[in-house]
Amino acid sequence: MKARVTVTLKNGVLDPQGKAIEGALASLGVPGVAGVRQGKVFDIDLTHSQAGEAEAALKEACEKLLANTVIENYRIELVA
Amino acid sequence: MKSAVVIFPGSNRERDVARALKDAAGSTPAMLWHGEQALPSGTDLVVLPGGFSYGDYLRCGAIAARAPIMDAVRAHAARGGLVLGICNGFQILCESQLLPGVLMRNAQLRFVCRRQHLRVERNDTAFTGRYLPGAVIDVCVAHGEGSYAADTDTIHRLESEGRVAFRYCDAAGELTPASNCNGSVNAIAGIYSQGGNVLGLMPHPENLIDDLVGGTDGRGLFESLAEARRAA
Numbered sequence: 001m002k003a004r005v006t007v008t009l010k011n012g013v014l015d016p017q018g019k020a021i022e023g024a025l026a027s028l029g030v031p032g033v034a035g036v037r038q039g040k041v042f043d044i045d046l047t048h049s050q051a052g053e054a055e056a057a058l059k060e061a062c063e064k065l066l067a068n069t070v071i072e073n074y075r076i077e078l079v080a
Numbered sequence: 081m082k083s084a085v086v087i088f089p090g091s092n093r094e095r096d097v098a099r100a101l102k103d104a105a106g107s108t109p110a111m112l113w114h115g116e117q118a119l120p121s122g123t124d125l126v127v128l129p130g131g132f133s134y135g136d137y138l139r140c141g142a143i144a145a146r147a148p149i150m151d152a153v154r155a156h157a158a159r160g161g162l163v164l165g166i167c168n169g170f171q172i173l174c175e176s177q178l179l180p181g182v183l184m185r186n187a188q189l190r191f192v193c194r195r196q197h198l199r200v201e202r203n204d205t206a207f208t209g210r211y212l213p214g215a216v217i218d219v220c221v222a223h224g225e226g227s228y229a230a231d232t233d234t235i236h237r238l239e240s241e242g243r244v245a246f247r248y249c250d251a252a253g254e255l256t257p258a259s260n261c262n263g264s265v266n267a268i269a270g271i272y273s274q275g276g277n278v279l280g281l282m283p284h285p286e287n288l289i290d291d292l293v294g295g296t297d298g299r300g301l302f303e304s305l306a307e308a309r310r311a312a
Contacts, residue, residue, distance in 0.1 A: 014229065016189050016263075065146060068139055068175065070182050071229070 001046040001054050006075045007067045008039035042066060051078055081309035083109040083125040086153070088144040088172075093130035093286065097166065100286040101127070104302030105309070114147040124309050125162040126153050128169030130222075130284060140183060140225045141171030150176050162206055162305065163278040167223055170270070170280030179271055179280045180238070181230030183223075187263025191224040195294075196261055196283055198246040198269050199253050205272065206308035207245065207279045210300040216253040217297035219283045221261055226282040228264040228271075235265055245270035246281055 009015050015037050022036040044061075048054035055076060062074040083101050085094050094111065101109050109127070110120045119126060133144035144150075150172075157163050157178055165173040173179040186192055200208055200215040211217065230238070238244055246269040250259040260267045262282070270281025285298030 014184065014187075016185050016187055020189055065138070065142065068142065068182060070180075070231075071184070 001048055002079045003044045003046060003054060003058055004077045004079055005042040005044060005058060005062060005066055006039060007072050009037055010071055010073055013071045054078060081105040081107060081124050081306050082122050083127060084112045084119055084123045085109045085127045085129055086112050086114055086149055088114045088133035088147060090133040090135055091129050091131035093166065097127050097129045097286040100289045100298065100302045103289060104299060105306035112149060114144065114149050116149050117152060119152050119156055123156065123161065125164060125305060126156055128165040128172050130167030130169060133168055133172065139175065141168060141175040144172045145175035154178065157273065157278050160275060160277050164207065165280040166284060166286065167282055170282055171225065173278065173280040178278050179273055180234045181228055183225050184227040184229050185225050186227050192261050193222040196221045197249050197251050197259065198283055199249040200246060201244050202242060205276050206305060207301055208304050209307055210304040214253065216249060216251065218288065218295055219285050219298050220287040221283045223282055226262040228268040230265065238271055239266065243272045244268055245272050245279055
């Protein structure tokens with residue numbers, strides 16, 4: 001089983017890297033970019049056969065390590 | 081004073097802080113590998129030194145905060161034992177939830193490496209007893225992720241409980257936009273735990289302990305610790 005975990009900054013948390021990327025896109029002339037927030041993606045291989053078990057393990061992984069829940073949200077998706 | 085300096089893969093300031101402790105307290109600290117499960121018996125002070133533990137992978141200090149020795153450090157802090165985290169050590173303390181908040185990428189997105197004045201916010205703690213009230217000290221900063229942030233409630237609690245240890249300031253002790261070297265909320269450079277026994281700070285007092293390298297304003301912190309131990 002494979003999963004994708006996406007970690008993003010919570011709303012309201014200042015994101016200077018996102019701002020810099022936004023500025024770079026503007027200077028490249030890419031039209032219509034109103035804002036950029038940057039984050040992280042983790043593609044994870046799992047040995048679980050049950051989706052419920054996999055989701056529980058991924059939630060534990062996010063809470064314990066992958067996200068700093070003071071400033072970050074996470075989203076878990078099982079992919080096939 | 082019996083102290084222990086924890087070494088993580090990628091720590092690089094452990095010798096500087098060990099020398100500062102030896103000069104101030106007269107005893108050589110134990111150097112402790114992060115894979116250890118326990119602190120040497122009778123440890124008064126644990127130091128998490130600066131550096132780039134685990135190459136700053138994932139988030140600064142995130143992986144080190146989950147190292148085996150950190151359970152012992154947490155237990156030591158819970159007993160009221162002294163813990164000092166400098167730079168990457170401060171990041172590790174925040175990631176291990178021994179201190180609240182988080183150190184974000186510097187506001188100007190650049191690694192900042194320079195001399196920096198700090199205002200000592202209080203001098204009635206184990207870490208700052210040797211400084212005069214409101215003292216302005218001249219130390220060093222060297223970090224890319226040192227912008228202190230926390231939610232509004234946490235900042236309010238830190239401020240109202242007098243838990244801000246140091247603020248970035250100019251030579252006169254004034255808080256100005258230019259003196260806030262990384263965009264930290266309220267120019268916060270270091271904070272205490274609720275019990276005042278855990279201190280995390282981004283600047284490097286251990287750099288400024290000898291006139292040979294341009295100043296001694298950092299010595300006071302280590303002398304304060306040695307003195308607090310003698311008085312205890």
